[in-house]
Amino acid sequence: MRNQRWVEVSVGGFMLLGLLALVFLAFKVSGLTYDPGRSNFEVEAFFGDIGGLKPRSKVTLAGVVVGRVTSIELDEEWFEARVVMQLDERLKGKLSLDTAAAIQTSGLLGDNYISLTPGIDDEMLVHGGTLRDTQSALILEQLINQFITNSTRD
CATH class of the missing domain: 2.40.30 (Elongation Factor Tu (Ef-tu); domain 3)
Known part of the structure; x- marks a missing residue:
């Protein structure tokens, strides 16, 4: 039971990491950036x-x-x-x-x-x-x- 919980948490973390990577790539491809210090x-x-x-x-x-x-x-x-x-x-x-x-x-x-x-x-x-x-x-x-x-x- 404990081993199955660890697998579920690992898969959830992997999915979250993949989602963050997709959001990052979407911003890079679209050219949208946040750079408040640049004039x-x-x-x-x-x-x-x-x-x-x-x-x-x-x-x-x-x-x-x-x-x-x-x-x-x-x-x-x-x-x-x-x-x-x-x-x-x-x-x-x-x-x-x-x-x-x-x-x-x-x-x-x-x-x-x-x-x-x-x-x-x-x-x-x-x-x-x-x-x-x-x-x-x-x-x-x-x-x-x-x-x-x-x-x-x-």
């Missing part, structure tokens, strides 16, 4: 097509995550996507105004993210600044359609 500054960029970019998508610089996409909305004047990003406060005053932002894809069918490439301008980005040099997402369906259209003409 950020916001910049915006305008893209002709954002593809599958979503709020909370990562923003990288040299492959290192330096921020997240905060919001995406339509600019009704120019009919472009206005993307607001929160970047790490450590980059404030270090990224120039001609920094380029490109929407990239993780792998062939992965999530979209924004990749930043530093520029060489003397003026630096500040809170509320705008990135002017942007490159829209490459849409796989459009590339396939273009390939098929060009193949049938020949």
